[in-house]
Amino acid sequence: MQTMENTLEEILNLAADHFKVARSKLSPDDDFFKVLRIDSLQALDLLTKLENHFHVELPDYELQGVSDFRTLAGRIQSRL
């Protein structure tokens, strides 16, 4: 069973890769809108990448109020 720590690490790697940001600049409690410098349209790209990577479906209303990687990982983890 995938651990929460693994899920979080994979999310950080995916985000860094997709938005061309150095992985070292991302931390679990960062506001991903700010640290990745993305808007909500780009956040949807990230959501799609995560759904495809983890083979889950994550309704976007589950992202209400979510802006940090750790909470996002929790949402994904709950669907694995």
Next chain:
Amino acid sequence: MKETVKERSPKTQQFRGEVMSWTLQNGVVELALHRVPCNEIGSLSLEELEKFAAALDDLESQAHALIIFSEMKPGFCAGADLRELYERSRSLEKSAAISGVRDFLTRIHAVLNRLDASPLTTIAAVHGVTFGGGFELALACDLIIADKLARFCFPELRLGLIPGFGGIPRLKRDLGNAVVRDLLLTGRSFNSTKAQQSGLVSQVVGEGEALRAARATAAQLAKFDRRTAIEAKRFIKPIPYDDLRREIDLFCELFSRPAVEAGLKKFVESTDAQPYLP
């Protein structure tokens, strides 16, 4: 409006508008959307779509397929231009605002109905955000080819509205009722994998590959007898005219309520990072 119509030759025609352009080459019409930031459909887009619809009679005599795609990075089309809708509504007395909305909807329906009924085999090659009116534009096509990052959504409920460009009747035509309810009542977005599983999307391709795949599909279509393809399409693809008219009526009725102005205001004036998230 700036536009150039290049001189017509038997094989190639071109139109370059401010927010969209089209070409006809080797029997394939390609309609490219290029309004910054994500092809929001406002009055200028509608004018140019009407020009395109008017040109279809001539184009159809020389082509077998139409591909619609976006040149904008964020996606195919983010839907109606909500800022323009909000500003116009605010500047008019209520009954004039509703009349203006009805006029806009009647015109966009005429364009999408014309597209829906085209004898050409029509393909929407989509990527990224395909929301609201953009989703409805894709639904008027025969086939949707989506890249891996495409997302489909009807967010209208968040604004106190329903889709107004023909989305509900066309969804009902193409999908099971449960999927239609999911999209409409939750306002959530589907990724392209889910959309394909639901029967909405014909092919899912790699990131950035939708147009290439659409062109390959259009090339395949050239092999078939045109008359047979036209009759087959007419046979299998009914256009739900009664439901489409009812949708306009329901939209205008809902638009008159204060919740809509509040929803539009919230979207337009938001400095939130998340206006496209629920």
